[in-house]
Amino acid sequence: MEIKKFKVGNYHAEVTAFLGDSGVKVEAKPAVVICPGGSYMYVSKREAEPAAYEFLAQGYQVFILRYSTIGTRLEAEGKEATRDEMYKIAAGLEPEEILGSEFPNPLIELALTMTHIRENIHEYNVDADNIGVLGFSAGGHLAASLGVHWNQLWLSERVGKESRWYRPNFQVLSYPILDYDLNRIIAEERGIGDPKYMSMASRMVFGQAIEADTLDKATVKNYVSENTPPTFIWHTGEDKLVFIKNALDFADALERHNVPWELHTFHKGDHGLSTATKITGKVNTHVQKWVPLMFEWLEDIK
Template sequence: MKTETFTLHSNSNATLTTYLLGASPEMPNASVRPAVLIFPGGAYRFCSDREAEPVAMAFLSQGYHAFVLRYSLNEHAAFPRPLQDAEAALERIRTNAGAWGVIPDKVAVCGFSAGGHLAAALGTIGRIRPNALILAYPLILDDLADLLPAPIPSLEQKVDAQTPPTFLFTTADDALVPVRHSLEFVSALERAGVPFEVHIFQEGAHGLSLAKPHTSSGLKQMVNRDVARWIDLCIAWLENRFGGFASDRELPATMATPEATCYSVDVPLEMCWSNPECRQLILSYLPGIDQSPNFNLALRVSLRTINAHTQALDEIALHELDQKLRAIPLEP
């Protein structure tokens, strides 16, 4: 994983942190990936660590690249400055999509509480917009402005047909941001014809993050088994929107048939390895193959299968090795 933090545009108060999964020839179906840009909550006064890196790790574990935006706060929180931070972050991701292995039209934004307000603002009034919205107990209306350092736009009237498909979850008894914030936004999505999925859990405190012990700050109120299901529900929804990682290839033939009459790259490696001449030939093409920590497992499959994962040999070299192995007399 590659992690790096950038300062956005001329605003030294906003930073973007990357969490990029590495590419591997063993995973050719994930050479490029969708991404999730995360906006932590904190009433535009701070960015909660509980809603930042742990959430990024949850999406990373499902194969998504992740990014965390720490946007303008406190005396810098007056709109449109936080929105400009969000626009700059999304623009940076799409501009660097090639270098970062991101699919540029599969970038979701995930916001919590005030971060949910910022995500919803990006999805409704942003100069550029994400491809999906994930809103966690979001602040939507401007009726809680007294709790914030600066006025905010009320977003229920800003939803239009260009607002991205939205996944939203909250709790019915949220004592800080009432559920009507979410209901007003969902009603606006319905009027605009925007696809959405909503989960309103019966109970749960505000600010649950992943609702699991490691994001609870040690508080029992911040652990909720029912609400903790939101991340799995969200991943399933994202896969329906973006599509999953392709997994429709067949394994190459790995085992020798009983009637195999020669050494080749298509018989189990252990069959060739038992012959000193074959072993020396294989090492001349694949030096150090026997030093791999997984060599005992590799012995069970064919060289063709091994090469399909490692790409150590091009097709010409693999064909040469195959022909030379076939020329070695098969030991009884």
């Protein structure tokens, strides 16, 4: 295996490529860009390499996007911080400070990542017609944002490339937050939301003030169309941080627009399970099944 890294965007995003066999005599491989979660405050390691190893074992070239967040900014500065320390940093931000995590910047970074891969398919030994995205939690929102907005003129203008360069061929959404307003309403109705956490998460995604147009674009179910790529989704019913209705509403929108989709809901399991194996520190043998189910689905949609 070969490991390469490259920067994207104007802030502090970095991509790590995990590459299997390469060379002119080796058949081009499918590829996936992994977008770990982390509330747009940091990029979870538990949702990065463990998922990458699963795809490598199936013959994929893998690219992990560590998009711009407080956490990646600290890493770029050579600093380390715990999650609690990052919360404290977030709480002390000046209103006008730009973090790089505000929508749509991570989306631009993801589009640039896809573009870089397609522009260098021979270097990475990638099949240009089989490149998808996998996102967990907030990373699921990022992946889905590309899935619904890839053909929008406003995004092409921001990226500076034609949309064909960053069109995803498939998307996999793992316990994704897809509607921030819906998630807030459900939390308030059930009395289980943490107002301080939700306010901070909103600050990471939308900045100090939420503009109506930005909230609309970030509510990805509003933009599902026949151009949205085939989608695999999984979620757990016991998730008390990102509610399962995010996934149900998105699947409904996919169905209404005749987009191929598959949705798996597991009754038990909290938020952030990743691959639900020992390597992640959260073992759930039933939820682990999403991985082989996903690969079966990926074979079916070829």
